Amino acid sequence: MNLPRHGRLWLLGALAAVLLPQLLRLPPWLIPYCLALLGWRLAIDLRGWPLPGRPLRLLLTLAGVGAVLLGYRTLFGPDAGLALLSVMLCLKLLELRSLRDAMLVIFMGWFLVAGGFLVDQSIFVGAYLLFTVLLLTAALVALNHPAGSAHRDYLRRAGLLLMQALPIMMVLFLLFPRLPGPLWGIPKNALSAQTSISDHMTLGNITELADSEAVAFRVQFDGPVPPADQLYWRGPVLWITDGRRWDPIRRESPPRWFGEPAGHEPLGEAMRYALTLEPHDQHWVFALELPAAVPRELTLTADFQLLLSRRLTARQRFELAAHTTYRTGALPEEQRRLALQLPSGRNLRTRELARQWSTLAPAEIVAAALAHFRDQPYWYTRRPPLLGDDAIDEFLFDSRRGFCEHYAAAFVTLMRGAGVPARIVTGYQGGESNPLADYLIVRQSRAHAWAEVWLEDGGWLRVDPTAVIPAARVETETDLQRFRSTSAPMLNVDLHWLTRNLAQLRYGWDALNNAWNQWVLGYNHLRQKELLQRLGLLRFGWQGAAAMMAAAIGLVLMVVALQLLRRGRRPRDPVLRLYERYCHRLERLGLRRAPHEGPAAFARRAEGLRPDLAPAIREISALYIALRYGTADSATALPRLRTAVSRLPWA
């Protein structure tokens, strides 16, 4: 075995760190298999066990491949491929003899690290994988260090190597030609959509509203953030109902639903903002009411939804604008028909109630319905009771307990019953601003449903019936209450402080995640194009980008090479560097030190030639001699030397 022991142990440790995230995802029977191989290698290194013979290795290999096949039914594809690579990496350890084998293992390790990004691209995983790269590089350093050194030295050198690679990494990241669409072969689950708002709603079959803290999207306003009661993020608009379930007008419906909407007349300035939407595997893009400018890849429907032509499978940033005050135009006949549609024979009690109002003016009908919700004992709860087929009737007259969907659906049903065109809008309401960074977070728990009615003089008008429920009739369970119920009472004193800090921490973490999403993961072909445009390189196309990249890397390499050359010539010792600066300044004064001239001899000569500088020369020479050849303490003498040299006159 001609590999140094410390190098082998480093290699083993680094590989264990690399394999850890892989092991967690392997089929259960592969975990002991890999751990056993790692343990075997440890016994070889520590206890001097012999390496296994060829037949045994062959058997183990076949068993490993079989185990992968058993778990994935294939050897191809990212998941099975990574599993197979992990298995092979562990097996290779059993025939680790020469430096060549060790290098191979380290390269495989790096490959496995890169493979880890196929599975998860979060900032945590990124940091961990970077750490394993450092460990692998340190193992490489240790393996090439026959005499052995302090562990810190390996890490420091590896860190230095990675730092040197950083500029090249940056150039590749920014300029390597990017393809539109997700990277080939990335498995679906890497971009899996979170549960989000769906394209329909059914009353009464949800008995508990999920309270997900997952982020739906983040928003950065160009100007000030509008007040919370204007922050209605518009999603699917629901028109068609069977009395219980509400559906949108499908995309497959007549194409005239798309393209130019009925139009709206803005009142006031447009508000510009950037919205970064988490992937939800749907077409719609949530936008502040009402969307003004429409980016090219989006379409604005007649009911003011922004739609993407493909499903959103990756986080994406949209530059949008909105008019929070507006007036829409006339109502086409087909829309009026759909906005008054009600199933026959359903929710008869509700329709009876609405009929009593039908003689009133439309605005008065709206007011009457809102007053009804406000004045009657309606409760807001996140845990409503189950409802049957006549869901609206049961809610309005029996249970009187529900959340936004119930109120919006009941309100729209009442409006339609009274002859006022109405529809349900789903989306999100509000958002919390991150105090540590300038943006708004909208979480899944902000999901909301509200209503729109069409009035003769204003067009479509937003009405949020949930908002009229007085606070006293809201059953809420805040985070704080939930936290209290699970913690011991003696902690109560500190709770406020604790929750405040937890909130602070969460905002900081979200800000970090947002930056990561925006600038690292979100750097796609569009943003690359934007960057190239800003650099004025767009007209050269991707060939230009590639040439630019090659040039930039060449430049980086040249800088590094120059640095290395200079380091070869320039001393790194601070004492010597200061002395060289001193010699350089004297040279500009016409006093050139011969290379073989000792410091004392040079000082004597220089003092003779420039008596005016004699005190400075004497002091510097004495300090330099004491530091370099004598026994001076560098902690005190070095700063003195530095100041003395800096006081020397220029030319």
Next chain:
Amino acid sequence: MEALLNQVITQVGSVILGKERPIRLALACLLARGHLLIEDLPGVGKTTLAHVFATTLGLRFNRIQFTSDLLPADILGVAVYERESGEFRFHPGPIFAQLILADEVNRATPKTQSALLEAMEEHQVTSEGETRPLPEPFFVIATQNPVNQIGTFPLPESQLDRFLMRIELGYPDVAAERALLAGRDRRDLLAELPPVMTPEQLVQAQAQVRAVKVSPALLDYVQALLEYSRRSPHFLTGLSPRAGLGLLAGARAWALLAGRDYALPEDVQAVLPHVAGHRLQQVQSEGARGSEGLAVWFNEVAIP
């Protein structure tokens, strides 16, 4: 100690006029526990120099005049049969002293030369199967006439390596010569000189030399010099590791004489021609150079 050593230099200089640098080098050689080779024409004061050093330092002094018929036993001593006791008794030769002047060492046969040089190296004498230590401090000043004179056996390089330094005295300058001619007889002067140091103080000074600090930067320079001597086209062979050690020892002694407890590149440069001169074989076609010329070559080495 520095004052004492300067007093030594002053006193020796009062007899050997105008030769402060050779005197300093000789004292440095002595402090570095090396032996000294003086190569010069007859009559420039080689013998007087050795004598005045011995007197000033209070050392027991013996002079051995080397001739072509001198035998090793004439230097080391001989066992003589004594009739009264009926046994052989060792009669120590002139080498049993603290400062030996080996005058005109290149006139003796190689056999005799090597007897002296082995005693110098070992600081002991083996005769009739018995080993006898030589007194401490032990210091040999050998003089040699320039090689091109008739009737000499030039010392081979291997033997020259035993000498830490080789110095030349050269003719005195006009003023010094005038003072010499006008002054009193040197022999009378010598007889009146008081010792300035005791041998114990000298041993102490030698210990102090060994304690002089040599920094890594200085070692870099010494190594660069050695490397240069080995690669340079001017020399047939380079300096040996022993020469390197001698260079450092000489530089340390030179630093102590300057009153410093650390050595500088200048110290190395001061002793370099005298430590390296007799050890290096120069390429014949260029003609031999003296120690000054040697220094010029070594100036090609930059101080790191």
